[in-house]
Amino acid sequence: MEYLRMRFVLRFFGFLFSVGAIFFLIGAVGLAYGFWFYSKDLPDHAQLANYEPPVMTRIHASDGSLIAEYARERRLYVPIDSVPKLVIGAFLSAEDKNFYKHPGIDPEGLMRAIVINLRSGGAREQGASTITQQVAKNFLVGNERSYERKIREALIALRMESTFSKDKILELYLNEIFLGTLTPGRNLHGIAAAALDYFGKSIHELSIAEAAYIAALPKGPNNYHPFRQRKAAIERRNWVIERMAVNGYISKEAADEAQKEPLNVKPRNVSPNSIASGYFAEGVRRDIAERYGEETLYEGGLLIRSTLDPKMQAMARKSLVDGLVRFDEARGWRGAQQKIDLAGREWGLALSEVPVLGDVQPWRLAVVLEVARGQAKIGLQPRREASGQVVKDRETGAITADGVKWTRRPVERAVSVGDVVYVEPLADKDGQFRLRQMPEISGAIVAMDPNTGRVHAMVGGFSYDQSEFNRAIQAMRQPGSSFKPIVYATALDNGYTPSSQVLDGPFVLDMGPGQEAWAPKNYDGKSTGVRTLRYGIEHSKNLMTVRLANEVGMPVISEYSRRFGVYDDMLPLLSMSLGAGETTVMRMTAAYSMFVNGGRRIKPTLIDQIQDRNGRTIYRHDDRKCANCNAEKWDGGAAPKLTENREQVIDPLTAYQITSILEGVVQRGTAQTVKAVGKPLAGKTGTTNDAKDVWFVGFSPDLAVGVFLGYDQPKSLGNAATAGQYAAPVFRDFMQMALKDKPATPFRVPAGIKLIRVNASTGTRAGGEGGGTILEAFKPGQSPPEFVPPEPEEIPQAEYQGNPAAPRQAGGVGPGGLY
Numbered sequence: 001m002e003y004l005r006m007r008f009v010l011r012f013f014g015f016l017f018s019v020g021a022i023f024f025l026i027g028a029v030g031l032a033y034g035f036w037f038y039s040k041d042l043p044d045h046a047q048l049a050n051y052e053p054p055v056m057t058r059i060h061a062s063d064g065s066l067i068a069e070y071a072r073e074r075r076l077y078v079p080i081d082s083v084p085k086l087v088i089g090a091f092l093s094a095e096d097k098n099f100y101k102h103p104g105i106d107p108e109g110l111m112r113a114i115v116i117n118l119r120s121g122g123a124r125e126q127g128a129s130t131i132t133q134q135v136a137k138n139f140l141v142g143n144e145r146s147y148e149r150k151i152r153e154a155l156i157a158l159r160m161e162s163t164f165s166k167d168k169i170l171e172l173y174l175n176e177i178f179l180g181t182l183t184p185g186r187n188l189h190g191i192a193a194a195a196l197d198y199f200g201k202s203i204h205e206l207s208i209a210e211a212a213y214i215a216a217l218p219k220g221p222n223n224y225h226p227f228r229q230r231k232a233a234i235e236r237r238n239w240v241i242e243r244m245a246v247n248g249y250i251s252k253e254a255a256d257e258a259q260k261e262p263l264n265v266k267p268r269n270v271s272p273n274s275i276a277s278g279y280f281a282e283g284v285r286r287d288i289a290e291r292y293g294e295e296t297l298y299e300g301g302l303l304i305r306s307t308l309d310p311k312m313q314a315m316a317r318k319s320l321v322d323g324l325v326r327f328d329e330a331r332g333w334r335g336a337q338q339k340i341d342l343a344g345r346e347w348g349l350a351l352s353e354v355p356v357l358g359d360v361q362p363w364r365l366a367v368v369l370e371v372a373r374g375q376a377k378i379g380l381q382p383r384r385e386a387s388g389q390v391v392k393d394r395e396t397g398a399i400t401a402d403g404v405k406w407t408r409r410p411v412e413r414a415v416s417v418g419d420v421v422y423v424e425p426l427a428d429k430d431g432q433f434r435l436r437q438m439p440e441i442s443g444a445i446v447a448m449d450p451n452t453g454r455v456h457a458m459v460g461g462f463s464y465d466q467s468e469f470n471r472a473i474q475a476m477r478q479p480g481s482s483f484k485p486i487v488y489a490t491a492l493d494n495g496y497t498p499s500s501q502v503l504d505g506p507f508v509l510d511m512g513p514g515q516e517a518w519a520p521k522n523y524d525g526k527s528t529g530v531r532t533l534r535y536g537i538e539h540s541k542n543l544m545t546v547r548l549a550n551e552v553g554m555p556v557i558s559e560y561s562r563r564f565g566v567y568d569d570m571l572p573l574l575s576m577s578l579g580a581g582e583t584t585v586m587r588m589t590a591a592y593s594m595f596v597n598g599g600r601r602i603k604p605t606l607i608d609q610i611q612d613r614n615g616r617t618i619y620r621h622d623d624r625k626c627a628n629c630n631a632e633k634w635d636g637g638a639a640p641k642l643t644e645n646r647e648q649v650i651d652p653l654t655a656y657q658i659t660s661i662l663e664g665v666v667q668r669g670t671a672q673t674v675k676a677v678g679k680p681l682a683g684k685t686g687t688t689n690d691a692k693d694v695w696f697v698g699f700s701p702d703l704a705v706g707v708f709l710g711y712d713q714p715k716s717l718g719n720a721a722t723a724g725q726y727a728a729p730v731f732r733d734f735m736q737m738a739l740k741d742k743p744a745t746p747f748r749v750p751a752g753i754k755l756i757r758v759n760a761s762t763g764t765r766a767g768g769e770g771g772g773t774i775l776e777a778f779k780p781g782q783s784p785p786e787f788v789p790p791e792p793e794e795i796p797q798a799e800y801q802g803n804p805a806a807p808r809q810a811g812g813v814g815p816g817g818l819y
Contacts, residue, residue, distance in 0.1 A: 053077060053175055055301025055613055056193075059284050061277075061308040062456075062608065068281035072298050076192035077613065078203065080171035087191060087203055089249030090215035091174065094240045096131040097247055099170065104132040104161035132157040134218075135173050179214060180221030182267055198226070200268040208250055208258040212240040213265070226265035234263055275359050276317050278464025280308050280457070283473060284606050291619075301613030306606055307454035307621075312447055315737040316457035320445045323709065323730035324462050327717070328439035333407035336419035337438075340367060347379045348394050354420055356381055357465040363436055366397070368419040375400045376415050378423065378433065402426060403434040438462065441717070443709035444472035444585045445730065446604075447738070450593030450704040452622065453602035458586075469712070476582040477710060480723070481540045482686025482695040483566065483579035485658055486591065488537055488545075490560040491552050493654040496533060498661055498776050499763030499784045502551075504528045504536070504544045509574060520546055520578065523687070523722075532763035534661045534776070538669030540685060542578055549577035563601075563649045564591040579686060588697050589706030595662065596682070596699045598750060599655035601647040652750045653779045659747055660777045662698070668760070671696065671728045677735045679744045685723035690716045696727035701745050703738060707731050753777050758784045 056071030092099050098106065129137065136156040160169060179194040181187050188194045194214050195203045201210070216224055216236040224233040238259045245255035284306055288297045296302065340350050347367055356365045366378040376399040403426060404414045414435060415421060423433035439462055447457040460470030469475070492498070505527045509518040520542050527543060536544035549557055554572035561567045561576075566583050570576055590604045610619040624642040631640070662682035666674045670685045674696075683698020693710040694717060707730045710717070717726070749755070755775040757766040764787040766773040776784060 052613070053189075054299035057288065057297055057300060057302040057304065059281055059304045059306055061306055061310045061313075063310060065310055067277045067306065067308060067310075068285070070285060070298055073189045074186050074193040074197070075175065075189040076196070077175050077190065077301065078192045080167045080174070083171075083174060083191070084204055084206070084211075086208065086249070087174075087206060087211045087215070088170070089244055089247065090208075090211040090240060091131075091191075091218075093243035093247050093249060094212075094215040095134070095218060097243070099131050100166055102130060104130065104157035106130050130157065131173050132160055132169050135169055135176070136160060177218050178221065179217045180225070182226070182265075197268055198265050200266055207261075208241060208244070208254060209237065209261045210264070212244065212258065213237040213263065216240045226263050230263060237263070275361065276314050277308055277310070278359055278468075279460035279470045279472065280306070280313065280455075280606065282464070282468060283458060283460075283470060287606060288610075303611040303613075303615075304607060305609040305611075307449075307456060307608050308606070309456040312738055313457040313459070315734055316445045316447055317459045319730050319734035319737070320443055320459050320707070321462060322733060323707075323726065324439040324441055324443055325436075326729075327441050327709065327726055328437065329406050333404075333409065333414060333435070334437055334440075336368075336415065336421050337365075338420045339418045340420055342367070342369070342418050348382070351379060351381050351420070354381070357438075357463045359465050360422070360438075360463050363422045363424050364433075366421055366423045366433070368399075368415045368417050368421065369396070370417060371412055371415060374411055376411050378421075380423075397423070397425075397431045397433050399423065399433050399435055402429070403432060407435065438466065440711065441709060442467075442471055442712055443707070443730075444470070444475065445708075445734065446472050446585050446589045446706045447734070448589055448593060448604060448704050449702065450597045450602070450699055451702070453590065453593070453604045454608065454621070455586075455604055455606050456703075458606070467712075471708065471712075472585045472706075474584070475708070475712075476584060477693045477708060477714075478579055478581065478688040479566070479583055479588055479695055479697075480579040480686035480688035480693060481542075481545075482588060482684050482697045482723075483561075483581075483583075484537060484540065484545050484577070485595070485662060485684055486561055486564055486566060487549050487552070487557055487577050488533055488661065489595070489650060489654060489658045490557050491533065491548055492657050493560070493650045494552060494556065496548075496552075497778060497782050497784075498532065498534045498657055499758060499778075500533050501530045501763065502533065502536060502544045502548050504531045504541050505547075507543050507546050507550075518575070520575075534664055534763065535761075537661050537684065538664045540670050545577055546574055549574055560650075564594060565601075566591050579688065585695075585706045585708045588695070589704050592683070592697045592699055592706070593704040594649050595655050595659050596701060596704065596747065597655075598652040598748075599648055599650040600644075601649050651779075653752055653777075656747070656750050656753055657777045657779075663747065664774070666698070670722075670724050671698070673724060673728050674698065674732045674735070677732055677739065679735070679739050679742070680746050681735060682747070683728075683731065685728055687721070687723045691718060691721040692716055694721065694723040694725075694727040696723050696731045698731055700735065700739060700742075701747050703735075705731055705734060707734075749777075752780055754780070754782075756784055759787065762787065 053075060054071070054073050055075050055077050056069050056073075058066060059068040061067050175190040175192075177190065179188045179190070182197050186197060188197055191203055191214060194217070195201050195206055195210075198214065199206065199210050206214070213226075213233065216233070216239070219236070223229060224236050226233050241250075241255050241258050244250045245252050250258075284304060285297065288302065288304065292300065292302075338354065340354070342350060347369060351365065351367045354365060364383075365381040369377045369379050371377075378397050378399060380395045380397060382395070399411060399415065401411060403423070404411050407414050422436040422438065424436050426432045426434050442461045444461065445457070445459050446455060448455045458472050460472040460474070461467050491500070504522070507520060511518055522542050523540065528541070531541065531544060533548070535541070536548065554574060554577065557577060558567075558570040558572045561570045565587050567581055570581055573580075586604055590602060593602055594600065605621045607619065608621050609617060612618050624645055626640050626642050629640045659682055662684055663680065665671050665684055666681050671683055674681055674683065679700060681698055681700055683696055686693070686695030686697070688694075692714040693708060695706070695708050697706040699705065707727045709726050709730070754777070756778055757773050758764060758776040759766055760772040760774045763776065763784055765784045767787050778784070
């Protein structure tokens with residue numbers, strides 16, 4: 001009996017074993033088939049070895065400050081060796097505490113998630129992805145919600161663990177993970193970008209609480225938004241801090257202290273430099289896009305060191321804006337930006353719906369709430385941080401008589417209730433504001449180093465937010481008389497001297513049968529007789545310039561204009577000698593730089609240096625060679641010298657002669673307002689026909705500046721408008737600020753120049769004829785003429801120049817239009 005029972009038990013267990021073996025075999029076959037089925041078209045995980053994530057390009061000013069960032073995804077890539085252990089501990093505690101122990105998946109956690117999801121019928125989804133699985137999902141599998149996707153994710157995770165080190169996987173995760181959108185349009189990927197945007201810090205500066213908050217975000221950034229979901233954000237952060245203590249990354253005492261801290265999210269505000277440098281940054285962006293393409297610009301992680309001087313940029317912007325406003329306000333008050341109905345509406349809400357320019361500080365948008373007893377009460381649009389958070393809401397102020405004085409109207413006639421206007425705080429009058437209006441006129445200013453072409457400042461209009469069109473490099477305008485120095489430099493480079501004499505008298509060009517003759521006039525309509533070349537520029541004489549150009553030859557002047565970079569291929573027409581062609585402020589500023597730098601070609605640049613994502617320099621503007629600059633030590637010999645390889649555009653002695661003459665424009669000529677700067681300066685005014693454009697281009701020994709003012713749709717600035725009235729003061733104001741702390745350095749006189757005292761009026765050697773004298777610059781072999789009393793003569797009424805083959809250029813310079 002006992003034997004039979006034992007036999008039955010053995011047979012029963014044998015049966016169970018056989019059944020189990022069969023099921024095991026079936027399961028193994030099923031698993032093998034499933035592994036084969038889901039593995040047959042898996043993406044190649046090995047591609048991650050060469051993965052280069054999209055990284056934002058950053059533009060820095062010359063002082064290292066950030067002025068712009070360009071990216072489709074905001075990311076700064078940080079190698080795992082550079083990630084602080086505190087940050088690693090926070091993420092491992094929040095996402096995968098066993099990361100360095102498991103093979104890529106967590107079976108226990110996976111089964112727990114499946115059971116919870118099945119029981120809840122999908123109403124309560126539970127995840128159990130390891131960090132390795134999240135990397136697989138983000139890079140290779142995608143976000144489809146299905147069990148098939150989870151299986152594929154797990155299989156790739158297992159393969160990744162066998163191919164890559166744990167540190168490599170963690171590095172990919174920390175740099176790829178999405179961490180929210182704190183500021184609209186700025187999607188944050190990776191810990192470095194998140195640390196900057198949430199706390200304005202690098203990852204190495206994060207506290208325990210800050211690192212824990214960033215580590216809390218991967219589960220759902222919108223669920224833990226620091227402003228919209230503040231309570232949930234703090235609870236989740238504190239949970240991460242608790243897990244960090246449990247896992248031994250921080251002490252219990254440190255955790256308790258960190259949990260007591262407020263959230264302290266302080267979005268990184270827009271740099272003041274980026275506000276003032278919109279046109280400059282856009283110029284750099286366009287340059288990079290042309291050099292390397294849009295993909296490299298937005299994903300290549302380039303580090304660009306620009307030539308921008310933030311202080312000088314702010315000065316340039318203020319000078320130009322003040323000049324535009326000065327011109328505009330002299331033409332009167334045009335009225336409110338717009339009008340809103342405040343009846344039954346809260347004024348703050350109504351005003352918040354009105355678009356505002358973000359780069360016109362300290363101007364602010366306001367709405368008139370009431371007008372009574374000689375003043376207007378206004379409500380100011382709230383100031384906001386980069387995150388959109390309001391700094392100060394429902395702020396009010398007043399526009400008094402002082403604030404509308406420039407309109408030549410009382411307050412009651414200047415504004416009314418519901419008017420939306422720009423205002424500016426009055427200095428030393430708390431709560432009082434000055435009425436402002438956006439100028440209709442526009443313009444540009446460029447400041448560059450004349451020796452290298454490095455652009456220190458560039459402003460292309462009143463407001464980049466209002467118009468991205470950059471009038472410094474995109475607007476093609478007639479330079480007017482500011483082109484004349486090119487004509488005179490050509491003459492000086494071909495045998496003329498500053499004392500050479502040219503007739504300032506009537507000039508008529510026969511245009512051929514059936515066409516009206518061309519007869520240019522001086523700005524004042526008068527002729528002064530025979531005068532020196534210096535006089536012709538200092539007093540901007542059109543007739544002298546045309547006659548000189550006719551003598552020298554327009555083909556030669558056309559070639560010099562190409563050398564100076566003003567025009568690429570100038571038509572050899574006499575009207576072009578008076579600036580009838582079209583060019584840009586940048587080109588004109590670069591051309592004048594070649595006068596003061598000794599006649600050497602420069603190429604304007606906004607960029608000093610470009611490095612790729614790995615720190616390798618891929619572009620450098622200064623390509624001059626220095627043979628001994630890499631010496632390991634100094635042996636007491638001469639210092640290394642840069643090899644000068646720039647083309648000589650004109651003779652250095654010619655360059656000084658024209659510089660000296662342009663200095664006379666400031667001292668005695670059409671730009672005497674610039675003398676107020678009190679430093680050695682040179683330059684030339686330029687007013688085009690009908691005063692549609694006004695220019696001033698000039699320089700100190702180490703700074704060249706070009707200024708242009710005009711309407712975008714060209715029209716006259718006024719019958720009496722001149723560059724000396726409107727453009728030169730912008731140059732003056734800028735130079736007063738830029739050179740304030742600089743010594744009064746005279747212009748450098750090159751070897752070979754002879755300075756001889758001459759009569760300022762006649763250019764003859766100073767003698768007994770009386771009158772003022774100046775030191776004039778002559779080349780070797782040149783000398784001023786001796787004084788000879790002139791014979792009485794009459795200036796001819798008209799001197800015809802037959803040239804019927806030369807057509808008159810459309811839009812050419814007419815009578816009396818240039819100064």
